[in-house]
Structures are given as C-alpha cells and as structure tokens.
Amino acid sequence: MPSMNAVLFISFLLFSVGVAGVLIRRNVLIILMCVELMLNAANLNLVAFARHSGTVAGQAFALLVMGLAAAEVSIGLALVVALYRKKDTIQVDQINLLKG
Amino acid sequence: MDPLLASIGQYLFHIFGLMAVAGALALVFSKNAIHSIVGFLLSMLAVAGCYLTLSAEFLAVAQLLVYAGGIVVLFLFVVMLVEMTKFKEKGLFQSQAKWAVAAVLAGAVVILSVFWSTWFGPGASQALTLGPELGQGLDMATQNAQAISRGLYAGYLLPFEILSVILLVALVGAVVLAKTERV
C-alpha cells in the first residue's frame, strides 16, 4: 500500500510536467498529449482520495473524467486536422490569426 | 525470492509512478513526435499500473482501454495524417519556454515548500488505508467493479447519462470538424 503522500507527490510531478509541456512545446499534438497527462494526474489524485475515504465517488468521478477526456481528445484532434488543412502547419506560434 | 517480491510489491506504486514520470518527460522533451507518443503510451500504461496498485482494477482496465488503446491510437493516426516527418520544425520549444519553465519551477518550489512537511514529514508514510466505511456496503478492494457500478448507476446516474450525450456530441463534432469539402 503506497502512502497517501507518495500518490499525491507523483500526481503532482505528473501535473507539473504536463503544465510545462503545454507551455513549452510548439507542436499542438504534444500540447494535447500534455493536457491528457494533466487529466491523468488529476485522476490519480481522485483515486487516492477515494481509497482513503472509502467512498466510491472518487472512482466514479475518475471514470467520468476519463470519458470526458476521450471526448475532448476526439474533438481536439478533429480541430487539429481542420487547422492543418487550413494553415498547413501544426506549430502553435504560426496559428496567430487572432493577433491584435 | 518471496521477500524480494514482497519488497518490490511494497514499492510497486513508486516504480509505476516513476515510470509514468519518465514517460511524461519523454513525451515533453523528445524531438520526434512518434517518440513522444511512445512516451505517452508508456505513461498511460504506468498510470494504469498505479491504479492497480491502488486496488482500482476497473479503473485500470478502463484506463488501458480508453487511453492506451483509444487515445494513443488516435494520436498516432493524426500524426501520420499530418505527416510531421516531412517538414522541419522551427524549433522544438516555444519562445516563451524559458519563462514558462521558470514559472513552473517557481510554482513547484512554492508548492513543495508548502507541502514539504506533509509529504516528507514525520506522518508522511501513513499508508493509504482503506477507510472504515465500505463503499456502498461492499468491499471496494475485492469487489471493485460491483462497488463502482453500484455507485455509478445508482448515485451518479445523471452524470453518466450526460457523459454519454457528451460523447455523442463529441462524435458528431469530430465528424463535422474533420470532414473535407469534397464529401
């Protein structure tokens, strides 16, 4: 049985890496994958707290989040495809049509 | 052999956790997008392993199915679709990378300093024990699927249904967004 803190620490690390990746990488797909990472880190947290408190809400929540993540990924990737078709690139710093 | 397995078993979660972090690092820092996806896959698998060590078997399998099976494949498809190996990236990292890293490190430092005593202090290694109340009268550890199903379909039915609608919406949306003009 891992300790609560270890789980939390691991999920914290995962989340930080995910945030860093979102803010660092140019490639939009990598950024999406980092967003998934963050979601997973949150899931881990949820499961840990569900274990600790003995309720099932946490795990149900994590399940729902997973489903949501799936939906979000599909939409995101569809967006990327459409964007690629339009701009012929997937570098975020070239997608600046809203530049003021 | 048994004591070795027992000690490994004790630290299994940590191993899986570190594997997830390594995969995440590979995801963030590799040059090749395919390599990143592989790192992502590794991370997903490791997280599934984490779930197993936390006696959330249903969730682990769902993770494997959804993430490692579906999402990673999707990513692979899209990567191949955009033929990223063809063109050169200007640079791997964004122009704000330095600032971002600094900000993230700053944030990390602050959180660590806040939670240091909690995580690595004297009561740190308090195990993640099961609470005295059982989930819905079932033992979550041994009857995990039943417990989750009981909670999901009884207590959280509405979110479950809404999630299915969301999935439908996402499905339609993805089709609409990604279709070509010719069709």
Add this chain to the structure above:
Amino acid sequence: MPIHSSVLWLIPFLPLFGAILNGATGRWVKNTRLVDTIALGSMVLSFLLVLGCFAQLLGQAPANRSVDQTLWTWFDLGGARVLGGVTHNTMNWAYKFDPLSGAMALLVTGVGFLIHLFSTGYMAEERQNGTYYRFMAYLNLFVFSMLNLVLGANLIVMFLGWEGVGLCSYLLIGFYFEKEFCAIAGKKAFVTNRIGDFGFLIGFFLLFMVFGATDFDTLMGMTRTILARPEITLFGLSHAPTWWFNLIGCCLFLGACGKSAQIPLYVWLPDAMAGPTPVSALIHAATMVTSGLYMITRMNFIYVNAPVALALVLFIGALTALVAASMGLAQYDIKKVLAYSTVSQLGFMFMGMGAGAFTAGMFHVFTHAFFKAALFLGSGSVIMACHHEQDMRNMGGLRKLMPWTFASMGIATLAIAGIFPFSGFFSKDEILWRVFEGWYNGGHFNGSTLNLVTWIMGMLAAFMTAFYMVRLMVMTFFGEYRGAGHDPHGLTVPSEVVHAAGHDDGHDAHGHGHEAHAPHLPQEVPWNMWLPVAILAGLALVAGFLNIPHSLHWIGSSHFSAWLQPLLYQTGAHEAAEAVPAMEYILMAVATLVWAPAAMALAWWFYAVDPTWARPRAFVKRFPELFRWVNAKYYVDEFYQAAFIGPCKQLGAQLWAFDSLAVDGMVNGAARFTLLLSHAMHWFDAKVVDGLVNLVAWILQQISLGFRKFQSGRVQNYAFVMFLGFLVFAFWKFLA
C-alpha cells in the same frame, strides 16, 4: 390797450399759402396763368388786409395804436435763470401791428405786389421752361418771411423772419442754379448773412439774460428799471448797464451789417445781382436789406442808451456810404452801379440811426424803397429791351425808344440825388442835418468830432451818388444806341450776353436769332412792366411830403415822425419847440441847389456833352492805377478770399485729410487688427487645440499599442498567462 385781432395772422400766412400751393402743385399744373393768379392774388389780399389794419390804427389815439394777435405758445422754457432771478416768460408766435410794423408791412406788401406784377412780364421765358412756378413760390415765401420779421411781436418771431429772408434771398439769387456763378453768389450771400446772424444771436442772448423777456412791449417797459440798476453782473463780469447795452447794441448791429450789407459784410450784395432783376428790386433794394434798420428802430431803447454802439453805427454807416459810392463810379454793369448805390444809401440810413434820428433813418428807408425799386425795375426793362445786355457801354439813346421807362427812371434819379421837392431830398437832408447837428450843437460847435467827420463823408458820398446816377442815365438813355453795331466812337465792348440763357433772363416776345443777325432795336416793354416802374416813380415824387422837417413847417408837417414817435424810448431830452437855427437852411439850400446840381452837371459834362467821353477816358489814362483799384472794388473780395476763405478751406481740407488718414486709418487699423487676431486664433486652434486633441489620441494609441502586445494571437501565450493567474490565485493566501 392793444386791440386783439383774429385776422392779423392772414397777412403773412396768405403769401405762405400761395407759396405752398404754387410750390407743391406748380410742377404738374402747367398753367402759368393759374400760378400768376395764386401768387398775385395772395399779395393783393395781404395788401388789402394791411390797409384795413392800418385804417384801424389811424382811428386810434396814439397811445393805443397796436393790434395784436397771439397764435400759439412757441417756447415755454419753464423757468430761465436770468439777471433778475428766474423768469417764466413764454415766447409766443405773436404778431403786433403798430405804427412802425404797420408802415413796414404796407411797404412790403405794396412794393411786393408791384414787383410781382413786374415779374409776370419779366420772367416770360421761364413760363416756357417750367421754372416759373418756382420763382413765384419763392417770391411769396420771401414776402411771408419778411412779414414775419416786421410783424413779429417778439425777437424770436423776428429772428424767424430774419433767417427766412436770408434763406429766400439765397434761393432767389441762385435761381438759375445751373450757372455756377449764380450758385456761388447765392452761397456767398447766405454765408455772409450767417456771419451777421451770429452777432445777432449773441446780442439776442445777452438781451434775454439781462431783461428776461423777448417781447418788445415788455422790453421797452423794463428798460428804465434795468438802467436804474447800479451794476449788472453776468458771467462773472460786472459792469454798468450802459456797458451791457453797448455790447448788445454792437452785437445786434453786426447782424444788421450782414443783413443790410454794411462794411465788412457788404460783399454779397453786388454779387447778388446774378439773380433775376425783380429779385434785386424787391430784396436787395426795398425790403430785406432794410430789415437791419427796422431792427435798430425796434431796439431803439437799447441804442438810445448805448452811445458807443450808436457811434459805431454812425461811423460804419458813413464809411460804407462813402466807399460804396466811390465803387459805383467805375462800374459799367447797370445793375452793379445800382447795387453799390443801394449799399451806399443803406449807409446813409445807418448814419441817420447812428445820429439818433431814428425816424429820419426809417423815412429814408421808405423813400429809398420807392426810388431804388423804380430804378431796378427800370433797369430790368432796359436789360430786357436790349436783349439781356447789361453793359452800359453797349446801350445808349434809349430815351426816344423807351420813353416811359426813361421818365420813371429820370424821376427816380432826381429823387436819389436829393433835388427839391423829390422825396430823396427830404429824407437824405434830414439825416445829414441831424448828423451835422450832433457836432454843431446849436451853434456851439462843441459836439462830437465823429459827427463832423461822418458828415463830411456823407456829403462826399452824396456828391458821388448824384454823379454816378447821372452817369448811368446818360450812358443808358442819351446819345445813340450803340448795341446795333452803330458805334462811331468805339465805346462798345464785346457783349457778354450768352444766348438763350443770359445773366438774368427776360426774353422779349419775338424770337431772337443769332447775334450775327442784326438785332432788333429796343422798344418799350409791355404795360405790366412799365406800369409798376411808373407807380414807384410817382411815389418817389410825392412821398417826401409825408415827412416835411420842422424847419419847413409851412409846407407840411412831419407826419411820419409823429407817427413813429410813440414807439421811441423817451430819454427826456426833446427838441420840441426850439428855434430853427439858420445853419439848417443854409445847408439845405447848399445841398439841393449847389452840391447835387454840381455833381449832376459834372457828370453831364463828362458823358453827355462829349459823346466820345474824351474827358473820362483822359482821366482814366492819367490815373490808371486809381481807376484799376476802384474798378476792382479795392480788391476787397480778393482780400477776403486770401485772408479768411482760403485759410478756412485749407483748414477744412486738413481736417478732411486728418479724418481720411486718422479716422479711416483707425477703422482700417481695427479691421487689420481683427484680421490679425483671427489669424492668431486660427493658429492657436490649429496648433494648440487640435494638438491637444491629437495628443490624447496619440496617448491612447500608444497605450493600445502597448496593450496590443498581449493579443499575440498565440494560444500558448494565453495558456501561460492563465497559468500565472492560477498561481497567483492559488498562493494568494500564502503569499499575502
């Protein structure tokens, strides 16, 4: 007690109505006969009314001889601060018909009517060119003004008439205003009159300040009281009453100088001959020029108590008489000779006034009116008969051609020369005797030397008068007619007659061709022209018997003096029943039997005996400078031009230049300044105000440029900021 009349006002106002009617309608009503009827009719009616009022006066006792009428209140000052305190005397438009004003009114309307009649014939050409109505209207207007002057019951109405006759004189002198010299002559008359009027007004104001009233009756009654004061203080000056009376008398006399053409304001009268001859006869012989004398007689209560003023009047009158008579000796224009004769005779009248003989002076006014009007009208007939010729050198021999005119003018000449028993003798000799007596003083020869000097001047002037009048008669009527080109002795000069519109227009009946054609011989003028002349000459013959002096009391009595006597201020000194000194008879005899005939004989000898006029010509050749000076009227006009008129005009030009430069310059400067101001404001608005507005816009732009950087359009920037925000959120509790 004065009689109140309700018809007195018609006497002056009938001619006024005639003038208004003719003046307003005459231009469109082309019937000149109608104009005649209106003008003559109003004159006749006025004359008859005067006769009626005169008869009314005759029926009264001498103390009651006054017919009054007050028309309305003209000035009500409320209360004026004068010498005695505050006076509430109101000035009314009132008329007073008493012996003096009645006699003058009779003269004005009577002689005025005769001259109107004469004008109907004389102004025949004007009937065609549409200016006839204007002439008649002006003549009527003049009679109205003159009647106001003589009938006025106070100084204000008299002054109204005074100014009115000046105006009408100007209008009538400049009747042919298209000719520049006529307009200039009219202007000269008016301006010179105005200078005199200034003196009159000063005298009038002083009179009002001292007496507090303007009514003649009131003034006469107050004189004794004012004289009884030891001292009168006005404007901070304090003098005896006599001093103030002297001042008033001198100021009023200045007005009389302007109106009656005395030195130094006589220069307008000879130039006034540019007007039509009837105008010269009426205004400048009989009526207007006598208004100054009338004024002095009215104001006798002032003059009798103002010896300095009287001495001034005497001296100026004598000087004028002498100088004007000398000028008349060398004139060739028939009307100019008569004009100078008028000035000279006016001087005589003032001499009479100055010697204290008011009635003698007034009597000379009347006799002079008759014979001078006769002479002027006769000369008008002559001019018209000679086809507008006015130069006597181009006339001659008219005695046989114009017998009636000759006879009338002959009688008038004898009258003016002072031959017994014509009227001029009685009036002129009475004046000269009174002047002499002032020095003679009943045999003591200790009177004022001024009287002696002026008497000598008067005698010399009388000599010259007789001389130039006979000269005029000989040149015009005797010898051969020189105007038809028949000039054996070379006496004619190039005629100045300008065809179709001469000096004074009186065209004869038959049309008149070019001067190159043989002009018709002059012939007698129609009845409506020689009849008034004859009537006036007849009056000149018999009028003398109205005022036979006391020394000749077996012939008749001095009706005229007695008539006027109640109006004079009685000083208490009265020469009622003194014995007549022998000197008077001697002087009378000398004047009429020796002095005047000698002058006439001299003139006859010069001009009639020798048709070539050799003696006058020799005289002129011997004294060319003298002749030049006299002929040029001693260059007085030129002197005035150089000394007064020229500098005045220069001042006017300088003031105009000042106005043009300074005042207009200021206006232009103001305009330029405004323009400059507007430029400055425009600059301010464009640079500063717009600059501020632009500055605000620029600031906003810079701010927005700064803020624009946030909108990079890049998702990763937005994500980073979100993360930072999250950090701040999360650690707010811990950091703060």
